[in-house]
Amino acid sequence: MTSDLLSELRAAIGEGAVLTDPTDMAAYVTDWTGSFTGSALAVVRPASTAEVAAAVRLCAEAGVGVVPQGGNTGLVGGGVPDPDGSQVVLSLGRMRRVREVDPVADTLVVEAGTPLATVQEAAAAAGRLFPLSLGSEGSCTIGGTIATNAGGTAVLRYGMMRELVLGLKVVLPDGRVWDGLRPLRKDNTGYDLKQLFIGSEGTLGVVTAAVLRLLPATPRRATALVALDSVEAATTLLPLLRKHGGGQLTTWELLGRQAVDLVLTHLPALRDPFSQRHEWYGLVELAGTSTDVDERLETALEAAASQGLLLDAVVAGSPAQRESLCALREGVSEAQKSEGATLKHDITVPIRALPRFVAEVGPTLLAALPGLRLVTYGHVGDGNLHYNLSAPVGDDAALRRAAPTLTRMIYEAVTVLGGSISAEHGIGALKRDAAAAYKTGVEIDLLRAVKQAIDPDGVMNPRKLFPVREASRS
Incomplete structure (x- = not known):
């Protein structure tokens, strides 16, 4: 049965697009953190929506689970197959075309395997901005950011990925294709189906293309690193930054002392810009089109200092200095991994x-x-x-x-405190059982009802996101 499925997959999408050698599959079965390692029946690398649909349909008919995978930069094991080698990893890495940029409608159409950085560059080339910003933007893919509803450092101003998607094309668990690839700002004709797939972590279907929102470019940035004595100072500062920064306030990030020390230890090219050690640092950035962002930031910092909310501040005076300040925040994950x-x-x-x-x-x-x-x-x-x-x-x-x-x-x-155990990384395999334990019975029932309606046979990314009684025909 396995031999038949592999033969059919090769016939449908090409011999070289179906990997079965353990060496060739190694990079696809271990996550970025090294915490999750599985085993795959095969890694399938389609180059079009039609090939994705063919692969999913064949796996569904064989009762074999499909694990969609983007850049494999996730942190919760959501794109890693089970250890028993019974599943197929479906990598979207070959689908990386930016199909269209429309500066009039402020939209961009892109295939799911395209790296986030490529989308940012395409938007910039058209004089526009795609504002999602992540430390992994050079390798994470648009499909992955949609599947996980990615956040990042600019959520304060632009929202999560959910707010940046206008339309999707999705391969469903039975191999059918839902074409919702429309650039409409208004479509009040029933359920907003795309929202089901955003944040679903590949458990309801495979996103193959998306229409994304673009925004006006913000070529002028004013950035500062401030020293704080507490987390309370950071939260108290937020309304003041909003007051003076207005809609130009893009980033307000927090760094604890231990995080800074790890970055300075493992990324020796960076340095602490302050002469004294401080327990907490805040990274603030305003972005716009003119020099008023500099004036607004200066006014905000002066007001904060007058109220005793900051201990010291360093304002970036050049793009290189801005990059250095931002690197202190962006380097934490890499530094901690090295530790x-x-x-x-x-x-x-x-x-x-x-x-x-x-x-x-x-x-x-x-x-x-x-x-x-x-x-x-x-x-x-x-x-x-x-x-x-x-x-x-x-x-x-x-x-x-x-x-x-x-x-x-x-x-x-x-x-x-009324919070959530996952803000932007998702649930994957790491938090699957915990998510169920901390959700109400009504929430779990609704989640299971959606899964059952769209993927009754449990083909898509089995045993991820939350415990579901998934039937198997294998």
């Missing part, structure tokens, strides 16, 4: 609850595992913290042993 064992948490709580979360959770974690390093950073403007834990120096095994207890402590605190 050793890491337990990542991507949580969100109401913004005013951020200080309470940090103040209450940190001591309980340190009591549970002395020597634990709290690597805290994230997006103050939308209440999203990357509350990551690094092992005590030289003791990765201790973090692995304590991981279930530490995670439970964090999730319970998030729940008490």
